[in-house]
Structures are given as structure tokens and as C-alpha cells.
Amino acid sequence: MKIDWAALGSVFGVSLVATVALVGLFTLGIAGLSRRERAAAQGDSAALAVAGAYAAFAACAAAVAYGIYLIVA
DSSP: OOOOHHHHHHHHHHHHHHHHHHHHHHHHHHHHHHHHHHHHHHTOOOHHHHHHHHHHHHHHHHHHHHHHHHHHO
């Protein structure tokens, strides 16, 4: 059995980048929602932070759905 190390390294690199990007997007969503909580406590509006949080969560859901599509197809 011969292992194609270049292909294995490529898969590892792409997986690592995709994982970091997905976790980063989710973290941005959580941070946006926490800004809403802080703004509500101070009596301010954080509509932009909430919109950004929802956009980040939507991007996470789209990435997960695309990954499932790739597995199934």
C-alpha cells in the first residue's frame, strides 16, 4: 500500500482552514449576540451587531449544509 502524502497533506490543510473558519464565524455570531445583551442592559440598540450575528449563523448553517451535500452527492 502506497500513501499519497501530498494528497493527505492537502486534505489536512483544507480541513484545518475550513474548521477554523467555521469556528470563527460561530464565534462572531456569539459575540454579536453578547453585544445585544450588553446594549440591552445599557438601554442602547445593537441592531447592527444582531444582524451581523444572524448573518454569521446563516453562513455557518450554509457551510454545514454544503458539507452534508458534498457527503451525500
